[in-house]
Structures are given as structure tokens and as C-alpha cells.
């Protein structure tokens with residue numbers, strides 16, 4: 001299965017991505033974490049790996065891809081026929097320079113913004129969408145897609161290549177608004193959607209539940225000192241406090257059975 005993690009900036013998307021990757025690995029899965037956030041520089045640290053070569057750079061860089069996209073757009077069918085990856089391809093086909101591994105968890109990064117004024121992130125969205133859509137997984141393989149803040153990936157169609165969407169909400173009005181909008185979008189795409197409330201107390205969680213479809217909420221994670229400390233120092237997120245582990249396990253069992 002391919003699951004996309006979304007939410008507002010700072011809500012905990014990358015943190016949950018790393019925690020889930022470990023849990024899926026413990027359930028016997030080969031996990032590929034796909035980093036589609038062009039601004040996030042720290043996910044590899046949460047996973048305990050070095051940053052891999054960006055797929056974008058491996059494919060010639062942003063300017064080259066932008067040029068190809070511009071010429072493909074000149075004809076009506078040009079973009080539809082533009083193939084960056086084989087129509088059916090597998091994890092073993094990903095270039096080894098573009099993978100960083102820790103045990104059975106692999107990190108693949110679509111592309112990062114390296115320079116001021118280098119142009120929009122459209123080519124990265126295009127790569128992400130096609131990468132995910134064409135990738136065929138074996139039954140013991142799992143993909144987790146970490147995204148940039150907000151809803152832009154919906155506009156780029158990245159969700160089209162995934163099987164489920166998990167939104168992380170921190171306790172803010174903005175998160176609740178985003179969740180409602182994302183729920184409408186995933187419903188129109190017929191994609192299963194789940195919510196995880198992060199950095200909450202039971203009181204705050206029950207307040208948030210008044211605004212949200214409760215049946216979609218599959219986890220409530222408290223503000224945790226170990227996660228906070230690991231986030232500050234850029235340490236690998238390994239091991240869970242007793243308060244976190246059952247929550248993450250529940251998220252894994254619900255999503256694995258979806």
C-alpha cells in the first residue's frame with residue numbers, strides 16, 4: 001500500500017512518517033519513505049540515514065525537466081504521453097544512489113530547493129505523481145509519502161498515485177480547516193482518509209472532535225518530551241515512550257487493513 005501523510009506545517013508529518021516507518025518495518029514490511037517536501041531538510045535525520053541523491057538531480061536537474069515539460073505542453077497529448085518512468089516499475093529499479101537505507105527502511109527524495117530563484121516546484125510534483133503512480137509494490141512492501149505543508153500536493157495530483165491519505169492535525173484552527181477541505185477532496189477521489197491528532201491532551205482532543213468526523217480519527221498523540229528533544233537535535237526517532245507506542249501501533253493496524 002502507498003499512504004500519503006499530509007497536514008499543516010509543523011503539525012508532525014515527518015515525525016509520524018518516521019514513527020510509522022519503524023512500526024511497519026517491525027510488522028515485516030519493506031518500507032520506502034518518499035520525501036516529496038522540497039523544503040524539508042531534516043527527514044533523513046529522523047530516519048537515521050544520510051540524504052540520498054534527489055531523483056530530480058539524477059534525472060538531469062530541474063531546468064532540464066522544466067524544458068522537457070514546456071516542450072511537451074506544446075501539443076495537446078504531449079504531457080499525457082510524457083513518461084519519466086517505466087509504466088510498470090519496482091522498488092528494485094530505483095537507482096541505488098537515490099536510496100538511503102536503515103534496515104528495511106529506505107528513503108527516496110524527489111527533489112529539494114537548492115538555490116534562490118531556481119523556479120517553481122512543478123517538475124517535482126510531476127515526478128512525484130508519476131513515480132508513485134507507476135510504482136508497483138509486492139505484498140510485503142509499503143510506501144509512506146511525506147508531503148509539504150498544506151494542500152498543494154492535491155492540486156498537483158500526487159494523491160492519484162496513493163491508496164490512502166493520513167492527515168496529521170496539531171491543535172489549531174488552521175489544522176481543522178485544512179482537515180475539512182482535505183476530507184472533501186479525498187471523498188471526491190474515493191480515497192480512504194484518516195486523521196491523527198498530534199500534540200494533544202485528552203481535553204484538547206475532545207474539543208477538536210466536535211469539529212471533525214470522529215470515525216476518521218485513528219490516533220491521538222500527546223506532546224512528548226523525547227520527540228521534542230529528538231526534533232530539536234535532529235536525532236533518529238527510535239524507540240517510543242509508553243504513551244506513544246500503542247497509538248502508533250493502532251495507526252499501523254488500521255491502515256494496514258484498509
Ligand SMILES: Nc1ncnc2c1ncn2[C@@H]1O[C@H](COP(=O)(O)OP(=O)(O)O)[C@@H](O)[C@H]1O
Nearest residue numbers: 009010011012013014015222223224227228231
Ligand atoms: N507528539 C509530539 N510531541 C512533541 N513534539 C513533537 C510531536 N510531534 C512533532 N513534534 C515536533 O514538532 C516539530 C514539527 O514536527 P515535524 O514532524 O517536522 O512537522 P511537519 O513535518 O508536519 O512540518 C518538530 O520539532 C517535532 O519534533
Ligand SMILES: [Mg+2]
Nearest residue numbers: 013014037040
Ligand atoms: Mg516535514
